Amino acid sequence: MFPWDTLADVTALARAHPDGIVDLSVGTPVDPVAPIIRDALAAASSSPGYPTTAGTPALRMAAADALARRYGVTGVPESAVLPVIGTKELIAWLPTLLGLGPDDLVVVPELAYPTYEVGARLAGAQLLRADSLTQIGPRTPALVYLNSPSNPTGKVLGADHLRKVVSWARERGVLIASDECYLGLGWDATPVSVLHPSVCDGDHTGLLAVHSLSKTSSLAGYRAGFVAGDPAVVAELLAVRKHAGMMMPTPVQAAMVAALEDDEHEREQRDRYAARREILLPALKSVGFTVDDSEAGLYLWATRGEPCRETLAWLAERGILVAPGEFYGPRGERHVRVALTATDERISAAAERLKG
Numbered sequence: 001m002f003p004w005d006t007l008a009d010v011t012a013l014a015r016a017h018p019d020g021i022v023d024l025s026v027g028t029p030v031d032p033v034a035p036i037i038r039d040a041l042a043a044a045s046s047s048p049g050y051p052t053t054a055g056t057p058a059l060r061m062a063a064a065d066a067l068a069r070r071y072g073v074t075g076v077p078e079s080a081v082l083p084v085i086g087t088k089e090l091i092a093w094l095p096t097l098l099g100l101g102p103d104d105l106v107v108v109p110e111l112a113y114p115t116y117e118v119g120a121r122l123a124g125a126q127l128l129r130a131d132s133l134t135q136i137g138p139r140t141p142a143l144v145y146l147n148s149p150s151n152p153t154g155k156v157l158g159a160d161h162l163r164k165v166v167s168w169a170r171e172r173g174v175l176i177a178s179d180e181c182y183l184g185l186g187w188d189a190t191p192v193s194v195l196h197p198s199v200c201d202g203d204h205t206g207l208l209a210v211h212s213l214s215k216t217s218s219l220a221g222y223r224a225g226f227v228a229g230d231p232a233v234v235a236e237l238l239a240v241r242k243h244a245g246m247m248m249p250t251p252v253q254a255a256m257v258a259a260l261e262d263d264e265h266e267r268e269q270r271d272r273y274a275a276r277r278e279i280l281l282p283a284l285k286s287v288g289f290t291v292d293d294s295e296a297g298l299y300l301w302a303t304r305g306e307p308c309r310e311t312l313a314w315l316a317e318r319g320i321l322v323a324p325g326e327f328y329g330p331r332g333e334r335h336v337r338v339a340l341t342a343t344d345e346r347i348s349a350a351a352e353r354l355k356g
Helices: 003-015 035-043 057-071 087-097 114-122 159-172 231-244 250-261 264-286 308-316 344-355
Strands: 081-084 105-108 126-129 143-147 175-179 207-212 225-229 290-292 299-303 336-339
Touching: 003 308, 035 250, 057 081, 057 207, 057 225, 057 250, 081 087, 081 231, 087 114, 087 143, 087 175, 087 207, 087 225, 087 231, 105 114, 114 126, 143 159, 159 175, 225 231, 264 290, 264 299, 264 344, 299 308, 308 336
Parallel strands: 105 126, 105 143, 143 175, 175 207
Antiparallel strands: 081 225, 207 225, 290 299, 299 336
């Protein structure tokens, strides 16, 4: 069963609230797409031919430039960028695209986006949940996933930690895939890319960084993302994806160029999420929640010191729907994930219900 299907009862309870449900369970954007992006999509809408799997040169260059301008990631050649049809697609199929199988080990964080595990299982690979290198022991994984800022916890891995992991991986020939979809949403800490010079000394060998425009530009409906890093690995992914027909529509590629070249709409979206966090975070704390990590990203990782399903029901009685922490791994069984992705009005409603 799809995990979200298990929320039917609490969803119905939350919907029964006289003022309607406040759905903070899924991190889906609710804010309008910026006009500059919509205009670019419309202008490219007459695209009768097949798009290229590699993406247009303009898209690849815009992505590389945005990485440098927004996150200080330098030295990414155009050939080391590859558009993907939403980063969930890439994460789900990455082990398969890399040719991994039963003899290969995939390491994911102890608390993690469920699609990391799904991708390993689709490839028939072995899976290990581990947050430290000592947990891996003498084994040599084929692929290690990093996620900073984390979904669900919002925890940020510092440059020193990332540097240690990169060094360890290079000694063993291990590929690192760093999910950086929330990199631009740092609140109490400043996230850093695995491709940043402070982490890898400008050498991207064995490193992939996965980026999404779903959060920064509210483009979840466009399925717009990209992966960048080791040119040899990106070339391998491109070769397989060509055969598999994994092509991003040409109008979406044009919209991505507009989104990546314009920083103003990205700053405005970040400010919206910051304002919502400033309302929701103290409201949760005022009724006895402890909020752990949550240094960055779009979620508050909260607990009342009880099983997460009990917290789910308590919030649903107030018309608020959140995600149970157990969705993200056994360590999450006493936490809930509270998303900041609701309208200003709904966020304010949630805060009032909590205080009331």
